[in-house]
Amino acid sequence: MKIYQEQNESSDEGQELDADINIVPLVDVVLVLLIIFMITAPLSLSTIKVNLPETVTKETLTEEAQVILTLDDKGRYYLGKQRVDAASVREKLKAIFDMRQTKVLYIQADRNLKYESVTNAMNEAHLAGIKKISLLTQQTSLVK
Numbered sequence: 001m002k003i004y005q006e007q008n009e010s011s012d013e014g015q016e017l018d019a020d021i022n023i024v025p026l027v028d029v030v031l032v033l034l035i036i037f038m039i040t041a042p043l044s045l046s047t048i049k050v051n052l053p054e055t056v057t058k059e060t061l062t063e064e065a066q067v068i069l070t071l072d073d074k075g076r077y078y079l080g081k082q083r084v085d086a087a088s089v090r091e092k093l094k095a096i097f098d099m100r101q102t103k104v105l106y107i108q109a110d111r112n113l114k115y116e117s118v119t120n121a122m123n124e125a126h127l128a129g130i131k132k133i134s135l136l137t138q139q140t141s142l143v144k
Helices: 023-043 086-097 113-127
Strands: 004-006 015-019 054-056 069-072 077-079 082-084 102-111 132-134 136-139
Touching: 069 086, 069 113, 077 086, 082 086, 086 113, 102 113, 113 132
Parallel strands: 054 136, 069 102, 102 132
Antiparallel strands: 004 015, 069 077, 077 082
């Protein structure tokens, strides 16, 4: 808060204290913080890098809450962004899907991964009680 005195040349009794809050620095700081959050927000949304196979499709996934099981090129399992041991995949999936009405699991696997690893993941999901399993691929544009 900045307090200053206005001097009245005609008399000393006319002096008043005028208190003003300078909001320009506050606006500057808020705008800088906004720019910082706009730049860093997309970085926090990054996911696990997987080289997906490409397919030609017309429809896309719905925007409801999805459970995605990811297998990277080394065969490691991830649920969302969290790494899961191969031995505990079935228990984790069972715990997640026991509370859900729609039991749909999406699996995304690196294109260089062995087919056996993908079928093992599908088998673990089936043993966890999941009836619908979808494989995610890299979408390419339709060529007509």
